[in-house]
Structures are given as structure tokens and as C-alpha cells.
Amino acid sequence: MPLSPVPRHSALPAAVPEGWTRGARLAQAATKYGPGGDHAVTSRRDRRRPRLARGGPRPVHWPLARPIEVFVPFPAGGGVDTMVRGIVASVAPRLPGSRFVVTNRPGAGGQLGFEANFNAAPDGYTLGAATNTAMNAISIERAPRYRPAEFTWIANVVDDPAGFWVHPDSPWKNLADLAAAAKQQPEAFGVGTAGVGSDDHILQIAFENATGTRLIHIPYNGTGPTLRDLLGGRLPIGSFNMGEGIGLLREGRIRCLGQAGPQRWSEMPDVPTFREQGLDILGGSARGSPARPASRPRSATRCGRPSARRSPTRPSLPNPPG
Structure with missing residues (x-):
């Protein structure tokens, strides 16, 4: 007996193969x-x-899907690392639901950290820290896997003058003492820096050119290792920024021969500038936060920039020099 047609509004097909049950x-x-x-x-x-x-999944928008990773191109304990951790602590409450993970990626004067940030997925979940001098100097000297002009810049956080530092037992009391010793013994004294092309390194070169001396460049992976050897008496001279040395200076564990800012920093009024000591030298580090190039979500930049601008200066830290 043939099957009858399916009613017009039924969800069943109008016909099925003969013999189907x-x-x-x-x-x-x-x-x-x-x-x-x-x-x-x-x-x-x-x-x-x-x-x-x-039963469909609810979309999860930035920044809730996973933690935001922030690459620091230098070891823990230096000026860049301190800046990042302070800013993250201030920004996180202004981005409800956000979580941050700070990853130190030192090496090659900061190149490894810059590359990790630049080549990350463009999804808004990777940020980084940078010093303008090192980032640009590396790209001039060699061909890294990043292009400075293509970063998306969120904020410039601090301008920190550079300086020359010594152990408290050092016989040098000022830059003139150091220059006189370096002229008597060329290439006898080492200067520790945060790496080739860093503002610390450029300050050493400027000092040599201004005084007609030659020092030995000792590049470290960051300021933290430089401080370690300076405190241990294994390094004659440390070249790093005012904000990185002020804590140890106040404790009497290191001395500063001169700061390379245009004027004395109010937190270190007893330390003369290079210019005051007869050397027309200015130098320092502008530190900030770049993100992966512009294909990243715009919401990350729209939220990140105002949050960075509103981040307060922590009362436990001195006001930055710049």
C-alpha cells in the first residue's frame, strides 16, 4: 500500500524511497x-x-579571554622591569577582569624581548616595554626581527638620565678623577652597561670622545647584573640611569660621579651633572610601552592609553627625573 503524502507543514520529507518503514x-x-x-x-x-x-558559546571579548603578557627585554631588578611592574599594578584595576603576566626576556641588548613582542599574535594580548635608544640602535647596527616604526606605541612613561657610578671605596670622586686615571692607563678600566647600543653604552662613548680616553666596554644583559658586579667590587664603573641607582645611593652602597641630565634631579641634588663638570654631554633613557603592530584589536589601545595616563605615581617611589 503506497505511503500517503506528508502534510504541508510537517518537518518530514514529502517522499521516501519505496519500502522504507x-x-x-x-x-x-x-x-x-x-x-x-x-x-x-x-x-x-x-x-x-x-x-x-x-547551547552556543558566549563570545569573550578583550581583555577577558586570557592573561595579557608583557615582555620586559631586560632582567628583573632593572629600571625597565621596575617601571613595568609598577605600571601593571596601576593599570590592572582600570581594566576590569584583566590579568597580566610579566615575562623577562633578556638578551642581545634587549633585542630578544623586542622581537618577542613584535612577532607575537596581533590579538591584543601581548604588550612590551622598550628603551628608545637600545631599540633604535640595534636596528641600525644589525637586522633584527622587528621594525621600530611599525610598533603601536601606547605610552612614554619616564625619561631617566644616565650616569656613571662607582663603589664607595673607589678612589675617584668625580669625572675629572676618572678621566685622569683613564689617560694614564688607557683601556684599563671596565664600564658595565645594559648592552651594546644602550644609552649606558652611548654615554661611555660620549665620555671617551669628550675626554680623549679609552675604557673597556663590558655589556651585560641588563642593569641588574651590572649592579651585582659593581656592589661586589668586580666592576670599576657602572653606567646606568638615575632611577636605577638612587636606592643604593641612599643606602651608601654606591656613589654617582655625575648625572647626564640637563640639570640636577631634585631627588639627587648633591650629584653634579656632566655639564657642570665641564663635559657637554646629555644622555638617558626614555622608557615606554609598545604593542604589536597595528593589526591588533583597537580596543586594547583605546583602553590601554587612558589607563596608562591615569596611572598614579606610587607614593613609595621617588618622582621620576623626566
């Missing part, structure tokens, strides 16, 4: 017209249900 016909309709089928039919009431009630 009613159960087979229902199974075929469930596969084709049921949830997930090619011709799925839903009721008006079902369409009004929230997406979550129908």
Missing part, C-alpha cells in the same frame, strides 16, 4: 531537519531564547 522515515527526518541538520527547523519561541540557552 515509518521508523526509517522518522530517523531520516530527524537527521536532516533536527538540530544541526542541513534544514533544521526551529520555532519562534526557540529563536527568542538566549544564545546560551540554545
Whole structure:
């Protein structure tokens, strides 16, 4: 006996192969017209249900999907690392639901950290820290896997003058003493810096050119290792920034021969500038936060820049020099 046609508004097909049982016909309709089928039919009431009630995933927008990783291109304990951790602590409460992870990626004068930031996925979940001098000097000397002009810049946080530092037991009391000793013994005294092309390194070169002397450049992976050897008496001279040495200076564990800012920093009024000591030298580090190039979500920049501007100066830290 032939099957009767399917009613007009039924979800079942109008015809099935001859010999099929009613159960087979229902199974075929469930596969084709049921949830997930090619011709799925839903009721008006079902369409009004929230997406979550129908089993679909709720979209998670930036910055809630996962932690935001911030690359620091130098070891822990230096000026860049201190800046990043202070800013993250201030910015996080202004981005509700956000989580931050600070990753130190030192090496090659900061190049490894710059490259990790530049080549990360452009999804807004990777930020970084940078010093303008090192980032640009490296790209002039060699061909790194990043292009400074293509970063998306969020904020310039601090301008920190450079300086020459010595152990308290050092016989040198000022830059003139150091220059006289270096002229008597060329290439006899080492200067520790945060790496080739850093502002610390450039300050050493400027001092040599201004005084007609030659020192030995000793590049470290950052200021932290430089401080370690300076405190241990294994390094005659440390070249690093005012903000990186002020704590140890106040404790009497290191001395500063001169600061390379245009005027004396108010937090270190007893330390003369290079210019005051007869050397027309200015130098320092501008530190800030770049992000992956512009294909990243715009919401990250829109939220990150105002948050960085509103980040307060922590009362436990001295006001930055710049």
C-alpha cells in the first residue's frame, strides 16, 4: 500500500524511497531537519531564547579571554622591569577582569624581548616595554626581527638620565678623577652597561670622545647584573640611569660621579651633572610601552592609553627625573 503524502507543514520529507518503514522515515527526518541538520527547523519561541540557552558559546571579548603578557627585554631588578611592574599594578584595576603576566626576556641588548613582542599574535594580548635608544640602535647596527616604526606605541612613561657610578671605596670622586686615571692607563678600566647600543653604552662613548680616553666596554644583559658586579667590587664603573641607582645611593652602597641630565634631579641634588663638570654631554633613557603592530584589536589601545595616563605615581617611589 503506497505511503500517503506528508502534510504541508510537517518537518518530514514529502517522499521516501519505496519500502522504507515509518521508523526509517522518522530517523531520516530527524537527521536532516533536527538540530544541526542541513534544514533544521526551529520555532519562534526557540529563536527568542538566549544564545546560551540554545547551547552556543558566549563570545569573550578583550581583555577577558586570557592573561595579557608583557615582555620586559631586560632582567628583573632593572629600571625597565621596575617601571613595568609598577605600571601593571596601576593599570590592572582600570581594566576590569584583566590579568597580566610579566615575562623577562633578556638578551642581545634587549633585542630578544623586542622581537618577542613584535612577532607575537596581533590579538591584543601581548604588550612590551622598550628603551628608545637600545631599540633604535640595534636596528641600525644589525637586522633584527622587528621594525621600530611599525610598533603601536601606547605610552612614554619616564625619561631617566644616565650616569656613571662607582663603589664607595673607589678612589675617584668625580669625572675629572676618572678621566685622569683613564689617560694614564688607557683601556684599563671596565664600564658595565645594559648592552651594546644602550644609552649606558652611548654615554661611555660620549665620555671617551669628550675626554680623549679609552675604557673597556663590558655589556651585560641588563642593569641588574651590572649592579651585582659593581656592589661586589668586580666592576670599576657602572653606567646606568638615575632611577636605577638612587636606592643604593641612599643606602651608601654606591656613589654617582655625575648625572647626564640637563640639570640636577631634585631627588639627587648633591650629584653634579656632566655639564657642570665641564663635559657637554646629555644622555638617558626614555622608557615606554609598545604593542604589536597595528593589526591588533583597537580596543586594547583605546583602553590601554587612558589607563596608562591615569596611572598614579606610587607614593613609595621617588618622582621620576623626566
